[in-house]
Amino acid sequence: MITNKKIRPDTPCVAVCSTTFDEVCRGCGRTVAEVADWVFMSQDEKDKVWDRILAQGFPRRN
Template sequence: MNQEKERPDTPCVAVCSTTFDDVCRGCGRTVAEVANWVFMSAEEKEVVWTRILAEGYPRRNR
């Protein structure tokens, strides 16, 4: 089964915090990635998903 289809539409876990840097502590996306998510192609989103999953995101309690 295609992993992309099993994922939510967005990595957002409603734990939004970019207080100390440009990366959200909840989803692992940069401020620019969050802002542009709805405009990204499926391929661009896949690149982000691959990176954030490798880094241990999304996180609900951080």
């Protein structure tokens, strides 16, 4: 079955990694656990993370 999902990069990482003051990366908006588990997540789990971080204005490049 073909779906009309938006084509997204493989990962939301923008190489601006910082979790200095909290558990959320200031570059991509993922939690430390989400970053660590990303390669093990199902596509559905990744899509839920993508939806959340996009709604919050991530990923940020500066």
